[in-house]
Amino acid sequence: MPLQHEHDFLVTGSHDEMNRQHYVSRLRMHILNQIGGGVRDVYENRVKPAFEKDKGRIPKNETEIHKAMMADHYGRTWSTMMVNCQDMVWDSVRPAIERAQPDLNDRVRGVNARYGSVTLNPDIAMPRYLEAADIHRMPGNYHTERAVDDATQGALYDRGRFVYNGGAAGPFADGIPRTMAAYIKARWPEFKPKRILELGCTIGTSTVPFVDAFPDAEVHAIDVSAPSLRYGHARAEALAKPIHFHQMNAEDLDFEDGSFDLIYSCIIFHETSRKAYPKILEECQRVLTSGGMMAHTELTPVANMSDFDAFYIDWDAYYNNEPFYKTYTSLDPQEWVTGAGFEQDKFFQVSIPDLDRSSSDAFADSVSNPTVADSKAARVGESARWYTYGAWK
Amino acid sequence: MSDEIKITPVNRGKRPAFFDDPAIDQLMAIVMAMSAEMSVLYDRVDTIERLLDKKGTLSRDDIEAFRPDQGVEDERNGRRNDYISRLFRIIREERETLVAHDKMDEYNALMDELAKS
Numbered sequence: 001m002p003l004q005h006e007h008d009f010l011v012t013g014s015h016d017e018m019n020r021q022h023y024v025s026r027l028r029m030h031i032l033n034q035i036g037g038g039v040r041d042v043y044e045n046r047v048k049p050a051f052e053k054d055k056g057r058i059p060k061n062e063t064e065i066h067k068a069m070m071a072d073h074y075g076r077t078w079s080t081m082m083v084n085c086q087d088m089v090w091d092s093v094r095p096a097i098e099r100a101q102p103d104l105n106d107r108v109r110g111v112n113a114r115y116g117s118v119t120l121n122p123d124i125a126m127p128r129y130l131e132a133a134d135i136h137r138m139p140g141n142y143h144t145e146r147a148v149d150d151a152t153q154g155a156l157y158d159r160g161r162f163v164y165n166g167g168a169a170g171p172f173a174d175g176i177p178r179t180m181a182a183y184i185k186a187r188w189p190e191f192k193p194k195r196i197l198e199l200g201c202t203i204g205t206s207t208v209p210f211v212d213a214f215p216d217a218e219v220h221a222i223d224v225s226a227p228s229l230r231y232g233h234a235r236a237e238a239l240a241k242p243i244h245f246h247q248m249n250a251e252d253l254d255f256e257d258g259s260f261d262l263i264y265s266c267i268i269f270h271e272t273s274r275k276a277y278p279k280i281l282e283e284c285q286r287v288l289t290s291g292g293m294m295a296h297t298e299l300t301p302v303a304n305m306s307d308f309d310a311f312y313i314d315w316d317a318y319y320n321n322e323p324f325y326k327t328y329t330s331l332d333p334q335e336w337v338t339g340a341g342f343e344q345d346k347f348f349q350v351s352i353p354d355l356d357r358s359s360s361d362a363f364a365d366s367v368s369n370p371t372v373a374d375s376k377a378a379r380v381g382e383s384a385r386w387y388t389y390g391a392w393k
Numbered sequence: 394m395s396d397e398i399k400i401t402p403v404n405r406g407k408r409p410a411f412f413d414d415p416a417i418d419q420l421m422a423i424v425m426a427m428s429a430e431m432s433v434l435y436d437r438v439d440t441i442e443r444l445l446d447k448k449g450t451l452s453r454d455d456i457e458a459f460r461p462d463q464g465v466e467d468e469r470n471g472r473r474n475d476y477i478s479r480l481f482r483i484i485r486e487e488r489e490t491l492v493a494h495d496k497m498d499e500y501n502a503l504m505d506e507l508a509k510s
């Protein structure tokens with residue numbers, strides 16, 4: 001697994017802290033793959049037969065599987081390890097970032113913008129779905145401000161997310177957006193967006209690959225969370241990437257009608273709400289130029305999944321502070337996209353093989369023959385395929 | 394403006410407990426934390442050995458300043474993975490036993506058969 005690229009604002013930690021972080025990554029991967037990989041075996045070989053013996057039938061849905069699995073000691077051990085490891089991730093990066101403050105905030109504030117910009121809106125209201133829960137159990141979520149001009153949450157996310165992924169998304173933690181950008185270019189080579197907008201950019205790790213892929217485009221990125229944007233702006237400047245960050249709510253964008261050729265997002269919808277989701281799609285429809293495209297990478301809908309896979313992937317909804325996760329995965333994206341005013345035949349969906357973790361043949365195949373992977377239960381970061389959908393306007 | 398910043402949870406909610414006795418969840422958390430500290434200690438020893446190999450002397454500053462390159466990191470990850478497998482063997486074994494269950498049935502049938510003949 002690669003080491004994280006160390007830009008000027010990244011906080012790793014002391015000798016021991018860094019090694020602790022690297023260990024937690026490996027531990028998390030072990031729990032996810034080795035122990036998590038056994039959950040299905042335990043279900044098929046122990047839990048399901050016992051249920052059948054008791055009730056004279058097999059579990060009829062995801063909820064029954066969930067209940068039965070959580071009564072089994074393997075399901076419990078796996079779950080308690082998952083939750084605990086999640087907390088260990090944040091705990092392993094926290095002390096170094098606390099120590100780096102308030103100097104880090106001063107340095108972020110002092111950044112001389114040479115490439116891009118950041119525009120904050122102190123009057124913006126934080127959506128309830130972000131305020132209501134520390135998503136992924138990240139202390140303070142993306143938006144909490146602990147000081148004036150605070151960038152703490154950005155630093156926490158940058159390092160914590162890398163530890164969480166165990167480096168699986170590459171040194172820049174950008175596996176998904178790099179894959180998306182490469183895919184868009186490969187499948188629609190004549191599409192040359194002049195203005196690009198990312199929704200829910202957090203610290204811009206998912207924005208940078210689009211700057212690289214479309215060097216002639218003007219790239220904008222929005223998020224509601226100010227600490228993430230401040231940090232993301234400093235990071236982008238350190239990497240010499242021209243990005244214009246704005247603090248906005250994706251449900252209600254301050255951009256003119258028809259002002260972007262490409263609007264995209266990386267795994268943001270499942271952290272919003274049932275009310276917000278269609279509003280964001282409608283904003284995409286409004287702000288896109290005609291002939292423009294939107295593309296969103298998200299969790300695979302559970303309609304394409306077996307009950308067991310649905311139970312497995314929805315675990316996060318129950319225990320990882322993801323209140324909308326389960327509802328979101330039950331929705332049919334095509335229905336909502338057309339509901340937002342896009343035409344049926346302009347809709348597309350595809351599972352794209354991860355650039356780093358698949359063969360170039362598999363990638364090329366998904367370009368010439370786009371299909372949606374069926375029943376591949378995988379949480380974010382676990383899969384080697386990214387379910388992407390969108391539409392042309 | 395140099396107020397100290399503490400990174401505290403804001404809305405994390407109640408920590409889920411999975412076992413009937415939440416002390417078991419706590420015990421697992423302690424074991425996992427301990428596993429991390431052992432690994433950190435091992436890495437420190439590894440750093441010391443590498444520095445001694447290279448320079449024959451040591452200073453605390455050298456140890457603190459040591460950062461793994463990709464090669465060292467790959468080696469350490471190999472060792473960490475082996476260590477984790479040994480530590481959590483009992484859980485992996487359970488999975489393997491379950492999957493091998495069919496074979497066990499065959500074996501028991503064979504035993505019965507052999508006992509008879």
Ligand SMILES: C[S@@+](CC[C@H](N)C(=O)[O-])C[C@H]1O[C@@H](n2cnc3c(N)ncnc32)[C@H](O)[C@@H]1O
Nearest residue numbers: 142200201202206223224225249250251266268
């Ligand atoms: C999972 S993170 C996105 C990760 C990021 N795209 C990446 O790939 O690194 C979700 C982000 O969406 C933001 N977000 C959620 N709802 C939003 C909304 N209505 N408007 C703008 N940003 C929103 C959150 O603040 C958070 O930064």
